[in-house]
Amino acid sequence: MEERYDPKTVEPKWQGFWDETRLFAVSEDPEKEKYYLLEMFPYPSGKIHMGHVRNYTIGDVVARYKKMRGFNVLHPMGWDAFGMPAENAAIANDSHPATWTYENIDYMRGQLKKMGFSYDWERELATCRPEYYRWEQWLFLKMYEKGMAYRKESYVNWCESCQTVLANEQVEAGLCWRCGEQVRQKKLRQWFFRITDYAEDLLQYCDQLPGWPEKVTTMQKNWIGKSIGAKIRFPLEQVPDGYEDAITVFTTRQDTLFGATFMCLAPEHPLVPELARGTGQEKAVSEFIDRMGLQDRSTRGLEKYEKEGVFTGAYCINPMTKARMPIYTANFALMEYGTGAVMSVPAHDQRDFDFARKYDLPIIVVVQPPGEKLDGKSMTQAYAEPGIMVNSGEFEGMSNEDAKEAIADHLKKNDLGEKTVNYRLRDWGISRQRYWGAPIPMVHCDDCGIVGAREEDLPILLPEDADLLEGGKSPLPSMESFTRTECPQCGKPARRETDTMDTFVESSWYFERYCSPRYEEGMFKKEAADYWMPVDQYIGGVEHAILHLLYSRYFTRVLNDLGLVKYKEPFTRLLTQGMVCKETMACPDHKFLFPDEVQGTGEERTCVRCGKPVAVGRVEKMSKSKKNVIDPNILLDQYGADTTRLFCLFAAPPERDLEWSEQGVEGGHRFLNRVWRLFYNWCDLIKGASGFDPKELDEEMTKVYRKSHETIKRVSTDIEERFHFNTAISAVMELVNEMQGIEPGKDVRGRAACIRFAMETVVLLLSPMVPHFAEELWQTLGHHHSVLLAPWPTHDESALVKDELLIVVQVNGKLRGRFTIPAEADDAAIKERALADENALKFIEGKPIKKVIVVKKKLVNIVV
């Protein structure tokens, strides 16, 4: 054994060993219980960051632990390899997205291997490979056949200079995040998945995911946004040609129908220009529509954005009061929600109230708060709380809650409307006018319309010889070689669809593909998916709480409906780990600084370029833009993978944010060195030792023996039940601390063997966390197989029994003394001893004892 711990020799040695022995390669084994552990796969952006390191370290501990527990563990890794950054980088470097992506993958794979993660690399996949997206296209065709995929016209965020659609997240304050161009709403024909068909099911099952953090399921519930209300038809005074004779609204407050005094339509509502026609309002209305079109949805949604609108010149009729209601088009009415039309009740809705005051519209109170009398003229804000119905005809005097039901019934009876449920969730728009994505396998034929590609023509290959265009416009539409095809139905010349799919589509089923990643007959081999799925434990960042996780749940339902899988939920348990954070540093001249652009420590930090003092900012999520990042390569180089892993696990429990600390890393490294030295010193003594009788041990060894079992118990439950690796590690540290105090002495009464047992315990318990380190020490103990193949130790309850107990004495709940007593002492004896406690007596003195509470084997509380 080397005297000094040198990760640079230890780590490559064991990584090589694991590779050569194919230790992590798995296959379906019906004899063994399976465990599918999955971490969210990375986008190959260039190199891994601390967030990845943390995420994958947590997963690796669980995977290794479960393997030692005897499970058949599937632990795969791959690449979420399509997406815009590859295109942008390719344009900037004058290369190709594929080149860029595959180079990054190669580099990042190397980094992950250096971390010693226990992946079955034989299952590695990259979503940009035709072997992968081929089956995504196949599924798209199936979904198209079933009506689950469709095309419709909708408004999207469009950046003219980038020539593409932007996701809502890519619009910052109304401007394009890349070029700063004003984003506009553009009407485009786009492909959609009918996720709204599953809104109710996705919602219901949120309560049947006990292994998920509640915060994620509530976020999903809110996103789905179910609300129960009614659809109500308001007859139009003048019906434009070719339109229905009424406007339908969705409301959750049908009880306030008698107070509806005007109507608001979204600017995008198709009726708006029609209604304005011939009223003299055409110009005002069309100007308003144009102006609103320039505002993207998120700007329009900003708080305190002033409510404004324009009268269309038309009226509709309140079906209850028969009052004429002016129809406005207003910026706060959203086309995407409900029907795009709002019945406005200014007395009981703040937005309507603001609008009514601004445009001087009537305000009629129909719900009166208890013990108060509101008046439409004098009220200063809307009243949205419960109350008693007034000004409401036959519903007068009811509670507004009862009126909701009664009015809904009335509407239904008179064919004016009906109860309905509305969801905030919208269908999933998957079209991207981008090159680096999976082509949507559809064909446009002049005669047959839109036709799906033939299955045998799949994959529809993304052409590799594309010349990317400046600004990001997709080259596909102008590539004859790609677009020219023949109609799969009639054989005439036709044109290929040139939209590609949103990259969230790839990540919605990759976990199924891992079950049989090289399978060529379908998306996945049924027996393999039946064996491995669902994922037992999924681990990733909370930033995917809604989109990725909801889409994956949706896709699993689609596969279930198509009869391809037996389950509905893909992820049984979910762990969302916290962010990795670090303080920011900034120089007055050079703004944010990377850690290596700063000299000195503490108060003395200065900028390397100008020497000015550096301002230390708050602790924030590591990000390139704030430059508060630590490159994992530096850690690997300086301390090695095991120390890096240990730090990530020890500094905070996984679900909480992790604050970077150089000293914390040092501390972890010191601990490993301490353990190493302990082994080095005692290696010879314990090498051949084996077999001892716990009953024969001397006092010192009995303590070590008991502590070992206590530690096994604590570490096992910390990992198994809570993933609290920080406390698991501190438990092992305690055991090591205890052992450090031992004088080896002579090998009598099983001393050497007991020490060996404790040392083996330390190695086994640490092995999921610092695997290279553990393998090396395991080997020095004389073992010839990987420590991973050793069974996880189990504690012996009888070894935990102490012969003396520490009992705490309280007087009136305050700690006043303590004593030890033989473990077999009964409650009466403990009580007697407590009442005799010297210090406690000082507080009892003179006062009558009212009550004595004895908590078994722990505490006595004397009440005086």
Place this chain on the structure above:
RNA sequence: GCCUGGGUGGCGGAACAGGUAGACGCAAGGGACUUAAAAUCCCUUGAGGCUUGACCUCGUGCGGGUUCAAUUCCCGCCCCAGGCACCA
């Protein structure tokens, strides 16, 4: 505004089921080894008090409550972080 988390020493964090608050680590201080430093090892370390003890008082964001006993349960508030947000 709504929905989630979370507020514990100088710091990261422990306390599993109401029962010794502060495990473990970091930092700091003192000491040993060394010509010296690094590394390592040992000791001290929530605040305050004095009678320096097997001592006392206070102490888990703030204010109440339940209980023999509350970081833990209940009610009201304050602050921080994240998510959603003109959703009718």
